[in-house]
Amino acid sequence: LFAGEADFIWAANSLKNLPPMSKVEIAFAGRSNVGKSSLVNALTGRNTLARTSHTPGRTQQLNFFNINDRFHLVDMPGYGFAAVEKQKVQAWTQLIHDYLRGRASLARVYVLIDARHGIKPVDEAVLETLGTAAVSYQVVLTKADELKPGELDKCMADTLSKIEKRAAAYPEILPTSSRTGFGIPDLRAGIAKLLSE
Numbered sequence: 677l678f679a680g681e682a683d684f685i686w687a688a689n690s691l692k693n694l695p696p697m698s699k700v701e702i703a704f705a706g707r708s709n710v711g712k713s714s715l716v717n718a719l720t721g722r723n724t725l726a727r728t729s730h731t732p733g734r735t736q737q738l739n740f741f742n743i744n745d746r747f748h749l750v751d752m753p754g755y756g757f758a759a760v761e762k763q764k765v766q767a768w769t770q771l772i773h774d775y776l777r778g779r780a781s782l783a784r785v786y787v788l789i790d791a792r793h794g795i796k797p798v799d800e801a802v803l804e805t806l807g808t809a810a811v812s813y814q815v816v817l818t819k820a821d822e823l824k825p826g827e828l829d830k831c832m833a834d835t836l837s838k839i840e841k842r843a844a845a846y847p848e849i850l851p852t853s854s855r856t857g858f859g860i861p862d863l864r865a866g867i868a869k870l871l872s873e
């Protein structure tokens with residue numbers, strides 16, 4: 677599914693300039709710096725497809741990537757904090773919530789959570805939006821390489837206990853590392869399964 681073409685096709689900074697809904701969309705949401713763009717690169721095996729940075733606030737628009745003409749991946753700006761003006765972050769957060777709530781072609785959202793930090797109130801707000809709009813989503817833990825195995829198990833259990841009551845949440849949490857490739861085949865398999873349904 678991911679072998680072949682992966683091309684940047686569109687950037688949107690408002691709901692008014694989203695691309696036509698020509699393909700199923702799969703979006704990556706999460707706090708600034710959680711590793712969304714790195715995960716898009718790891719999935720596609722293309723290290724420079726999405727721009728990454730160690731300073732939060734790198735991705736500033738909804739970036740759409742065409743994967744083999746089969747579906748679109750959407751790399752979103754981060755919410756929560758960023759090394760840019762507060763107003764910008766507020767505008768992105770509004771755009772993120774509006775897009776997640778109102779996009780008919782959106783098939784699945786992966787909500788990325790930094791395994792070192794766990795679910796924060798700003799994440800809960802996004803889960804709430806997705807739940808209210810009945811958009812299916814799965815929680816993905818990022819940067820698993822930064823944790824010891826015991827710490828990762830604890831984060832998995834803590835995170836699961838926070839999403840168990842949420843009906844729109846896929847009841848399985850996926851630990852990943854874009855750095856080592858851990859969990860990436862599982863994420864690819866999940867997307868393949870979703871597209872075949």
Ligand code: GTP
Pocket residue numbers: 706707708709710711712713714715727728729730731732733734735736752753754755818819820821822852853854855856
């Ligand atoms: P914004 O676009 O600013 O919201 O950030 P983002 O969520 O797209 O994060 P990005 O992919 O730019 O990565 C942020 C930082 O985390 C970079 O310094 C990455 O190298 C680092 N990072 C990403 N994935 C991993 C990972 O799996 N392990 C480790 N250790 N670091 C990672």
Ligand code: MG
Pocket residue numbers: 712713714727728734735751752753
């Ligand atoms: Mg980014």
